Amino acid sequence: MEVLSSVQKNYRPKFYGEGGKLFALMVVNVLLSIITLGIYYPWAKVKLHKYYYAHTELEGSRFVFHGKGLEYFLGFLKALLFVLIFVGPYLAGMILQNKTLLLGGLALYLIGFAIFIPLAIHGSLKYRTSRSSYRGIHFGYRGDKKELFKICIKGFLITLISFGLYSIWFVTDLRTYIVSKIRFGDVNFSFTGKGTDYFILHLKGYLLTIFTFGIYGFWYAKDIMNFKVNHTYAHQEQNSSQFSSSLQGFALLKFELVNIFLLVFSLGIALPWVMVRSFHFYFNHVSLNGAVDLDKVKQTEGEYKDATGEDMLDMLDIDLM
Amino acid sequence: MHSYSATYYFSDSSQPYRAKLYLEKNRWRILVEDASLSFRKEIFWPVEQIVPKSVISEKSIFCFGSFPFQTIEVDGADFSKALLAFYPKADLVDQKFSWISSASTKSFLALALVFVLIVVGAYLFLLPKMANYIAGKTPISYEVKLGETLKENLLDEYTVSSDFSNALNDFASEIDFKSQYNIHFNGVEHSTINAFALPGGEIVIFDAIVQKMTHYEQLAALMAHEVAHVEERHSLKGLFRNIAGYAFVSFLVGDVNAILSVLAENAQSLHNLSFSRKLEESADAYGYEVLNQNRISTQGFIDLFKMLKEESEHTLDLSFLSTHPLPDERIERAHSYTEQQANFSHSEHLEEKFLYIQSLLKKSSDYEAD
Known part of the structure; x- marks a missing residue:
């Protein structure tokens, strides 16, 4: 009789990166980012991700990051457009000292912020997981935007009413939902x-x-x-x-x-x-x-193309893990 | 024929298969074996369809086909070199960055050193040049506005005496400072020995420093020195250097941690001190010229410096001296300049106005003493 489920496995990742090589990579990244006035930044970020993934080993196999600088760059442009639409009127109101524009802009800004965070989390997770693979098996995120919106809106509101105390339950709910929607093959x-x-x-x-x-x-x-x-x-x-x-x-x-x-x-x-x-x-x-x-592990995830969320989170300086 | 040991993944599952990779003309031949050797399969990857995912020294990963990709992990440090030799035209190794995996520790240390030198060089040489350039291009009207704002904020903390200020400006009207700025002196009642110039022509002189003076040439020297700061835009240059310096340093270390930025800040102020020493010398040189052209004895500088030096020896308040260092060489320079000065005379007007200022100050300090 074959009892598969009784076989206990213990896995531990190992990192093979070296400080000297990482340093060289970072120096090149910084120099190119300065020379290009920051435009190189998405490509620099991809280079670093690739390095980290390629030097992380689990059970004798390395991880692969499939992302491309251009994807990040386009994602950044989309995020920028979003910010311009939702923050632009508020800034214009401040500069022109126009009260109506200022209040309307502020409302738009808050609405934008409430939409922005879940959208950014969703986009970032979807992009990042779809660009990660191990042994040819792709990761994936199957979260639903509407569900995430519900969790975030509820979380924002109760956190506001409870003077921030609820934020602990909020992030726990968020983590529970997000983790349940991550896939690595099956x-x-x-x-x-x-x-x-x-x-x-x-x-x-x-x-x-x-x-x-x-x-x-x-x-x-x-x-x-x-x-x-x-x-x-x-x-x-x-x-x-x-x-x-x-x-x-x-x-x-x-x-x-x-x-x-x-x-x-x-x-x-x-x-x-x-x-x-x-x-x-x-x-x-x-x-x-x-x-x-x-x-x-069986392959299950399909292809996905969009990097908007990734740079949104970057701009807001939110660290997911 | 040479083969590379590898691991093959068929993309439908994560099951690893042991494989041997043979480099052939225009294609890879991959011999896949089950762990139990129950099956063998020969697979061919045309070179132009191979996508390199990570080509690094220990383990390189390549994909093939459409999504989901078949994947091969190849062991061996020399594999990327073999690829370059075997398929010189194929784009299998990212050559721009392959040096990173093949370079030695020594070369990284060298790179680190070069990087540090570039950064330090930019900070010490490029940044001041840029700040000076921007300061030079700033219109005077803006400088004047900036100076007024600074003055309002600064003088808020002190008591400005209008009599003292008027007397100072009256004294200054006897001297041609050769300045394109509208110079205005502000007399302040304060026990600190201090004087400073703001951008745009506003100069602040504390009464304590004038009270210590014994003759008018000292006051003329002090004024000429401060006007030089205005004329040569020292405050503006210093301001821009500070801002640029802080921006640069925080750009470099800002993300790292707070302790580091405190260290960096101190390094910045040390650097400023050496910068201000240079400016002081330059302002002195300008001051000698002004006194010389106004036929006032540059002995005023010597006596001013001596007085400040004496003060610094029995006072703990070093606020003026910390920004106006007084090394002996500065006094010596004043001596050698004075020995060369041929054309000067005593001015009754200045003497009279100087005595009036001192009597004003004496009155107010007597008044305070009462």
Whole structure:
């Protein structure tokens, strides 16, 4: 008798990038971005993504990033158009000192913002996942814009009424929804973290960080990361695996202190080396354990072309993961 | 024939298959084997249809066909070189960036050094030149407006004495400063030994510095020196340099962290100090010329410097001195200049006006003492 589901697999990613090579890449990126007055930026970003993906290995195979600079650039232009339409009248009102234009513009700005965030999250996820593959199997995001709008509008409103307290439940809801819509071939994912637990974690972390003059901040950050990772599962047919993070507060403290030391004494030049250290550090603490078998993933996702969301998030400086 | 060990993915599943890759003319021959060797399959990829996904030293990935792509991962550090040698015309290796995977650590350190040199060079040489150029192109009318705004904000913190100001301007009217600006002196009641010039012609002189003076040539020297700052647009240049410097430094380190920007800020102010020393020397040179042409003895500079030096030795307030460094060489230069000065005379007018200013200041300080 064959019992497939009883086979336990433990997967851990490994990073093979080198600080020196990453540095060379970054220098070229910065120089070209300066020379082209920033127009090169999307291409620079793609180069970096490709480097990170190509040097990340799981079970002997590397990841591939399929994105193109031109896609990012067009996405950026679309995002810019969106911003011009929704922010333009407000700015014009400010410059011309026109009250009607100012108030109307402000309303348009707020409406635009409420539309912008979910649209940006949706677009970015759809683009990024569709451009990522591993062993020829593509990732994908199957979220529905309307569903995301509902979650965001509800989240914005209650957060506003509750003076920001609800934001913890809001981001938990958002994560639950987003993670459930991510696909890697026929593998899907779930996030089981609860808003109330996350709130208690934040309350404890916040208070202890104040009482310990910031030192507890590392344990707080560790708790946040472990909460996010340890509540994430992967499912393949009837099999499941759990993501797990073994990050410790003291390890994080040591790691961050060395980073700060490196950055300060190199005047920032050590940044690529710090990036490489970070990959090593976090990959060392994360694993996927259970019955999900990376040798048996079936291809399911179709092709997708649009990079608008990606640059929108960039402009707003929102980090998804 | 040489083969490369590889892993093949058929695109319908993530099942890895061991494979051997042979480079042939215009095509790749890929021999795929099941892990249990239960099947063998020969696959051909025409070279012009191969899409390189990442070509790096340890493991290179290529795709083939339409979406979803078949994928091959090839092991081996020399694979990209072999591709270039075997298919020189095909676009299988991104040559623009292949140097990154083949270069040595030494060359990266060299690159790092070159990068640092370029950045430092741009900061030390290019940036000041640009700031000076922009300052030079700024219309005087704008400079005057800027100076007025600055004056309003600055003088808010001090008590301006109109009698003292009028007396200073009356004294200054006896001297031709050779300035294209409308020079205006503002007398301020303050115990700090200080004087400074704003862009556009507004000059602020604190009463403490005048009280310490013993003869009118010192005041004339101080005024000529400050007018030089206005005439040579030093404040404007300094302002632009500061803004440009901060923008540049924060562009470089801004995203990294706060500690770094504090360090960078201090580096910036240290650099400013050496910049201001140069400007002071330049303002002195202009000042000698003004005194010389007005037939006033440049001994005023020597005595002014000596007085400031003396003050700095028994006072803790260094606000003036921190921006007006007084190395001995500066005094020596004043000496050598004065030895060369042939044409000067004593001016009764200036003497009279100077004494009037001092009596004004004496009165007000007596009044305060009462």
